[in-house]
Amino acid sequence: MRSLFLSLAGLAAMIASAGAQWPPQPQLEQREIAQNVWTMQHPLGSSNSTFIVTDEGVFVWDADVRTADQVLAAIRRTTDKKVRYVAFSHAAGDHATGAWHFREDQPHIIGTRKQMRDLYMQEAEQFAERKASDDVRFASFRAARLAIPDIAFEGSLTLRLGGLTLQLTEEGDAHSNSDVTLYIPQKRVFLTGDLLNTEIHPGQGESANVFFSNTKNWVAVLGNIIARGLPVDTYVPGHGPVHLGRGVADIEEQRRYFLVMRDQVSKLITAGKSVSEVQEEIKLPAEFAHYRSPGRLKNYVNLFYHQLLEQGYWP
Numbered sequence: 683m684r685s686l687f688l689s690l691a692g693l694a695a696m697i698a699s700a701g702a703q704w705p706p707q708p709q710l711e712q713r714e715i716a717q718n719v720w721t722m723q724h725p726l727g728s729s730n731s732t733f734i735v736t737d738e739g740v741f742v743w744d745a746d747v748r749t750a751d752q753v754l755a756a757i758r759r760t761t762d763k764k765v766r767y768v769a770f771s772h773a774a775g776d777h778a779t780g781a782w783h784f785r786e787d788q789p790h791i792i793g794t795r796k797q798m799r800d801l802y803m804q805e806a807e808q809f810a811e812r813k814a815s816d817d818v819r820f821a822s823f824r825a826a827r828l829a830i831p832d833i834a835f836e837g838s839l840t841l842r843l844g845g846l847t848l849q850l851t852e853e854g855d856a857h858s859n860s861d862v863t864l865y866i867p868q869k870r871v872f873l874t875g876d877l878l879n880t881e882i883h884p885g886q887g888e889s890a891n892v893f894f895s896n897t898k899n900w901v902a903v904l905g906n907i908i909a910r911g912l913p914v915d916t917y918v919p920g921h922g923p924v925h926l927g928r929g930v931a932d933i934e935e936q937r938r939y940f941l942v943m944r945d946q947v948s949k950l951i952t953a954g955k956s957v958s959e960v961q962e963e964i965k966l967p968a969e970f971a972h973y974r975s976p977g978r979l980k981n982y983v984n985l986f987y988h989q990l991l992e993q994g995y996w997p
Contacts, residue, residue, distance in 0.1 A: 736844020739766030750780025771875020
């Protein structure tokens with residue numbers, strides 16, 4: 683009996699240890715945002731992923747190594763078509779590390795030349811560090827491999843897949859140093875990556891602790907998207923819930939957010955406040971009071987503060 687008890691205790695310890703090493707990821711919510719266009723929405727505000735099902739195969743937009751297995755499972759539940767393409771909105775790890783999960787289908791991976799450079803350099807270094815780490819937060823990296831794009835473009839790229847037009851546009855240096863959007867005219871859907879965050883404070887774009895966000899450019903890019911006047915029903919954010927049918931109002935709200943922050947931070951700088959004082963005293967209007975992740979706001983204020991000191995107040 684003692685031997686049996688010790689064996690069971692050892693088995694329980696092994697199970698507990700395995701559970702500690704492989705923490706479960708939150709369940710992504712699968713939402714059909716247009717016919718055969720599905721967004722896998724993160725419940726805690728981390729990165730979203732989207733896949734488009736066509737008669738000629740599946741197109742995947744953004745993939746995080748920690749959750750892309752859930753995206754693949756959703757694709758397998760939804761269709762028998764293979765994944766033909768995987769594309770990234772930008773090179774940050776929570777959007778561009780999960781293509782490995784689709785390797786069985788041997789898809790083409792699409793990225794801009796700047797994104798490829800980031801993935802070869804600092805993102806590859808960070809991926810390797812996490813892969814070798816014993817930290818339970820990085821368990822998803824241990825068996826994975828960082829897949830580098832095999833199709834690179836600059837400016838824009840248009841694909842035809844299953845009767846759909848997929849228009850990828852390199853919007854410029856804003857949230858990251860190479861933000862890409864995806865417009866599907868037949869579906870009246872526009873995928874923004876992290877240029878748009880809904881109901882959550884934007885993050886300061888980074889790749890392996892190298893910070894890229896340029897808020898002045900970010901506001902300009904949002905203005906450019908608004909000015910196009912595209913017939914879009916739904917803009918899909920990189921973080922936060924998809925607002926079906928809200929259209930350009932989401933982009934306009936994100937742009938207002940930054941303009942309000944510009945005015946608030948500029949006023950506090952003029953009053954001689956330090957960055958820590960600005961982080962404590964900044965007050966956003968009620969329109970943004972329900973936004974999640976106040977820690978992201980504090981971090982972004984730090985970035986915004988120093989960019990305004992460098993660039994001065996911009997219109």
